[in-house]
Amino acid sequence: MKILHLAWVSALGLLLSLHSHALTAEQAFAMAAAEDNDARAAAINAAVLAPDAGGPTGRTAAYLQALADDAVRTAGGKAYVVQGDAASDPATGAAAKLPADAEEVVNNNYLRGVIESAQAALALSSSDVQQRRKAARQMAAEPDAARLPLIAKALAGESDEQVKALLGRARAASLLGSDDAAQRLQAVRQLAGLKTPETQLLLNQRLADETDPAVQKAIQAALPAIAESLAWGERLGAVFSGLSLGSVLLLAALGLAITYGLMGVINMAHGELIMIGAYATYLVQVLFQRWLPEALFGWYLVVAVPVAFAAAALVGAVLERGVIRFLYGRPLETLLATFGISLVLQQSVRSLFGAQNVGVENPAWMSGGVALLPNLTLPFNRIAIIAFAFAVLGAVAFMIARTRLGLFVRGVTQNRAMASCVGVNTARTDTYAFALGSGIAGLAGCALSQIGNVGPDLGQNYIVDSFLVVVLGGVGQLAGTVYAALGLGVLSKLLEGWTGAVLAKIAVLLFIVVFIQKRPQGIFALKGRSAEA
Template sequence: MRFLFACAASALALALFAALPAHALTADEARAIASGDTEARIVALDKAVLTADEKTAAFIQAMADDAVKFTEDKVFVMKNDKGYDPVSGAELAVPDAAEDVVNNNLMRGAFDAAQAVLKLASKDVAVRAEGAQGLLKEPSESRLPAVERALAAESDPAIKAQLELVRAASMLDSTDPAKRIAAAKALAERKSPDIKLLLNQRLADETDAGVKSAIAQSIAAIDGALVWGDRINAIFSGVSLGSVLLLAALGLAITYGLMGVINMAHGELMMIGAYATYVMQGVFQRHLPEAAFGWYLVAAIPVAFMASALVGAVLERGVIRFLYGRPLETLLATWGISLMLQQLVRSLFGAQNVGVENPPWMSGGFTMLSNVTLPWNRVGIVVFAALVLLAVGW
């Protein structure tokens, strides 16, 4: 299975690099990337990826997959327990003295960045966008030529803007203080938590006073923009959580206000509705076409209400109606029934929590600001609670 996965990943890497100006991988380049100290390996990797051919791309993928061994004068790409020359592709006998390549976290980050460069050559817009995002996580001045080349060839405005951001982030690594100051000012235009984190990391390592001041000003500007997003997140979290509590409180208010009954099993009746939703999910998964699964939640809403109402009706007819006007006895009786309902659910569904999936149309969210994304499922809860409140009031 791992061999098949490695083959598929290598094929993707080859396809991504089909459009780049090719430079044949040499044995010296392969050794420089596979062995030596980390800094030298990263320099060799960044140099090779700029003009990589298909074999270079496949070798980089193999390195990222930890599928490479080496000796003092040879490098072997391992596939299905066999060794191959990364330059010629010929099968080689792997000596017992061959060592596995060891990639530390810094080296793995460099391989991630190299693979991101590979993706910039793809014809698929989504893949190129993924590559630009990957480079933003590992900015380096040594990758500026690849970024500039991708910028010159890019036609999608969104990806182009992302690559310009990558270029500015890479210039933070420049040896020229003026370039670092310009990069800090350019990054301040992008008010996002990722950029703030990047600037904070650079600020901790910066030694030039002028650059430090520019970075600090950029961070302050970003903080000023993000504070409103933090407030919106806090307000929305409170409203969405309050919507759930509102639904529970409405039931308690109606039960006590109209019937004068303190129902200690109220939470368990809500639990019945939740498990009814879980059962409906299983029905849609097992008995209906896959395309219909997204609508299980719509069907579960009336089913959950009816299941809870049915149990509540049995509870009222069988117990509560004989205890009207006796609040203490009602409290004790409903508390005992709540324990019985809990044990019934444990017996039917097990003691472990069960999961209810979001349907596709409730997955994801609506992005308002760079640090504010409102999940559709929480938006749905707020809207549903508002509709129930209006219906009760009407």
């Protein structure tokens, strides 16, 4: 197919050289609507290469879009563009009468690929640099020897360095299919310096078909260097993914570090408090979408943060005053009670929002990412969650260590009777502390809504890991929670690259079991009177 395709292009090039004028748009359009797929592909390429193609706003581009939209009919050797009940001549744009026997032009996948490549080629002459970058990126991903003249023309007039680099890669990738071994060798040397996954794939594919010993040797020398460079990107990507997972675990476990670590309450409904924060974020998004101008949508997440905290904190306060305060000092009973409450909360959410997941969109400023290496892109939403996790950690640490409420929480935790004797309202402090831990869980739900779907079972995916983080870090120790969350996140992602997700999870669990057996107090042990109590 490709050989015949190139033969048609060569034949058309010869035809063009024999005539003093370029292939007219009308001829190209008629041939693009022919029944033979290779003839249509050749005609499309010739129309794009013609000097009067007109760029991304010309008639050639408009006709290619009509072909892509299946809006072209043929009859009597002519092509017609049909929009609704109106037909027009693609060469002039003038209205035309559609013959009764006109037939629809059908595009298969091969022709759709040719059309998309042709549209990208025309976009290279756009005045918008972003559009040219997108087109050059597409041409680099789909190399075609028929595009070499157009690439050369675009390179000659291009000023943007990124577009030049992409076009250079597209030219080198296209030359890999050349009949000239010297050109193939030159292409291999150029691609070897790029060290991208795309060039690695192209060189591997070429190696399987290469017959020239010099080119084979060059490819075999280039592939290990590319693989080593990409391996570093994969390693750094695994570390970043681990930090991202660790920040999520940190947010999920911070609230538990207060309710369980400081208060001794085994709260099995902690995951549902995370879920409440996520649904609060969803409701704020819906409010912004329905009632506020579209320009303000990017700010919904800023409003959702305090709303998620307040919603989860309110539920936590009601839970503490209604159930938990009667069960202090009886951890197993709190476990059973909160487990039942978690089921009630899950079913309540299913009744209100349905059993299906709901989607929460990222604001525009959290979309995209930063490309550090060819195979390493750091998503903005993950970066934002890491920063948010540490901001929440700093706020919690400051509140516990420097505020009046933090002093009361620490006093009640260490010696409830003595704190009561000096005038601390222990019941109110318990409520505030539990509401604080619940509110932090709501913030975790707000963050989690930005990296996945929100559903009734959202919290169940994190409750076990949250308890593991708190126990591993040391009960009541915020610093231990940080080390445990980030350490488990990075360890899990590194092991996944070697063993797979399931075995990595088992390995992490075995590590925690062995560690707790050797050091039951966790990474950081309590010191002083609180450790003796």
